[in-house]
Amino acid sequence: MSAILAIDQGTSGTKAIVVGEDGAVLAIAEEPVRPDYLAGDGVEVDPEALWRSVLDSGHRAVAEAGVPLAAVALANQGETVLAWDRATGRPLTRAVVWQDGRSRSVTGRLAADAETVAARTGLVLDPYFSAPKMRWIRENWTSSGVVTTTDTWLVHRLCGAFVTDVSTASRSLALAIDEVAWDAGLLDLFGLGGEELPTIVACDDVVGTTSVFGAEVPVCGLVVDQQAALLAQSCLEAGTAKCTFGTGAFLLANVGDHAVRSSTGLTTSVAWRLCGETTYCIDGQVYTAASAVRWLVDLGLLSDARELDAVAAAESGGVLAVPTLAGAAAPWWRSDATASWHGMTLATGRGELVRAVLEGIATQVAVLARSVATDLGSPTSVLRVDGGLTQSAALMQAQADIAQTPVELYPGAHATALGAAAAARLAIDPDLSVADAVGDWEPERLYQPQWSADRAATHLDRWIRTLESGLSADEDSPSGVA
Template sequence: MTTILSIDQGTSGTKAVLTDERLEPLAVALHDVRPRYLPGGGVEQDPAALLASVLGAGRQAVAEAGRAPDVVALANQGETVLAWDPDTGRPLSPAIVWQDRRAGSVTGPLAPRAAEVAARTGLPLDPYFSAPKMAWLRAHVTTGGVVTTTDSWLLHHLTGAFVTDVTTASRSLLLDIDRLDWDEDLLGLFGLDGERLPRLVRCDEPVGTTSAFGPPATVAGLVVDQQAALLAEGCLTPSTAKCTYGTGAFLLANTGAEAVRSAGGLALSCAWRTAGESAYCLDGQVYTAGSAVRWLTDMGLLASAADLDTAAAGGSGGALCVPAFAGLAAPWWSPGAGARFEGLALATRPGHLVAAVLEGIAAQVATLCATVARDTGAPIGSLRADGGLTRSRALLQAQADLAQIPVEVHASEHATALGAAALARLALDPGLGLAGAAPAGPPSAVVTPRWSADRAADHLARWQAAAGAASAASPHPAPYAQGATA
């Protein structure tokens, strides 16, 4: 029987899930990784800690199951980058996390080229993506070695290969989204001429073997974490969508074989590329979801994330929150925007602020759902959901109320890992096809709207006005923004 070790290397930790060939979990291990939040919008991770978490979590899962893997899959953060020595594998810089905003100094002067960049890449010109961070590292940290996303570095340590998958590359601002190949003109635009870039591979393409977790095992099933969850949740046809509520919240909607450009500021990416097919997706981001909850606990407004629903039970009491603790992404693309509370009174209590933060996350996701519907001409019928914050019924109810659609909670806590495992399974047995490799079972719960459509529209209008004010108050104007209305 085939055994798959799927590693989900995320912002706040690395999860390793060992499954059988039917993707039934045999063992799960989680090793925490805590980012460093710096003044000026910097967010960094220690590369050595990332690698140690991958090896540690993987080996722990293997030991607990008492079975070595036949194949190892890797889901990655997408836009986190570092510089490293390709001869020794030694890191030459910290890992600059996707939340880091310092590369605004790179994107700002390029604002006149924003429309051209969006046409070629499908992405807004924003420091969230990889290329501006790569250019910032070259300007401020080191000109040595290579500068890549973290997946290439981790795969080098596992296999010796120098590769990245197409979904990860599609988050870089360096990939022609129609040809799904590196674009030399874009390299020049970001001052990265002559950089050695990883070889592009399919998500189901074997890239080598690793002995890091036992006897030599094939390495395949390479994908960005959010696209992995999209696959695991069965979003295989156009207009099916999911949202992962983790450190941030990430809405992805399948657009099929068509590379649909967004008129509303959403990002267009490759959903997956396999030997059998390629698909695209539109996505929008809420930069701070779980990290906004962590802020609530750090500020003493909440005892722990486990107390979210108890604290929020009384509602927001008229308070509004725009949770832009690390700027606003789609459709505002305002990296300098700050978090904003409105409607506070002497009667406002900590629980009201907790509820306002949850409603703020849900309102931003609801805005993204409406933007997808306008871009594709087809409404999202239901929203599939995964991630740690789906444990909060208050958040799920706010999401259903504000988006005015049912929210279907994925039955497994390991959607990202299972999506990567499905691609690894497909590498071993191409005849399965995507639907056969990634069977999506029924949801563990379905949360339906309680609010009327009028109440939801009124709340969203107030919230979007507050988000617009937060964006307008930003000291760093967005190089690419489309506004936001539901």
């Protein structure tokens, strides 16, 4: 029996899963990764820690599975970048994580070009994406080596290739989304015209071979983590949508073979290129989901994320939280936004504060779902969900209540790795269809809305007004902080 080692290299950890020929999970190993959150909106991580987490989790999973490998697949963070030496593979800088906001210095001076950038890329001119971070590294840290997303560096260490997959490239602000090719004009705009860029490959391309985890096997199944989860959750038809609750929360909806531009502040990306066909998605982001819960732990309101449902009060007691601790993403795109609690009294306890943060996370996702409905012309009939925070029934019920949409819980917390494994399966068995490679699954649980539509609408309106009043206050403050 041969199997696929699928590695999900994420923001707060790396998960390695060995997947059998029938799609069954044979072994799982995880290694934590903890980014450094710095003053001035910096978020960095040691690249060597990322590599060690890939090696350690991969070796442990392979040893536990005890079966031959047929391929190694990799899902990546998408917008985390570093500079490194191509000759040695040695990092020249720390990795700048997707949450890092310091490249506002780059995007700010390009504000006049925002419409052009959006039209060419399907994205918003924002520090979240790769190109501004790449330029920031060049201006502040080093002009040596190559500057790329972490997937290119990790794959190079695995097999020597210098590539990035099409979905990761589409998150850069340097890819012409309709042509699916590097855009020379955009590269010049970001001052990256002279850079050596990786070759763009399909998600089911074999890019080399590796013996890092034992016998020499193909490296394939390269894909951004969120698109991998969209694939694993069988969102294969236009209009189907999922949300992954990890460090952040990421809602994606399949829009088919045309790069539909959002009218609501969402972004358009390549979902995947498989079997010679390119599929697109629209997506929105919540920057702090599990990272907001980790903040609650750091404050002492929780001893562990597993306490969420035990500590969260049944009602928020009128407390409202805007947990935009790393800025507000779609549809506001205000990386300078700060977080707040409102409506507290002497009767407010930690249960109400925790409940309000959960509702604040769910509310941001509900705003994204409403934006998707506007872009698609009709609401999605169900929201499929995955990720570590889906273990909180309180959060998932709040999500169904506030979005007024049934929530289907994906069985298990491994959708990202399983999506990468599906892409790798297509690489080594091109006779498969995409649906066959993904396989069938049944929801572990279905959450139906319990709030009335009026209550949900009132909550959404109050939350949006609270966030936007804070954004106005930030703009009016001379220091940029109200």
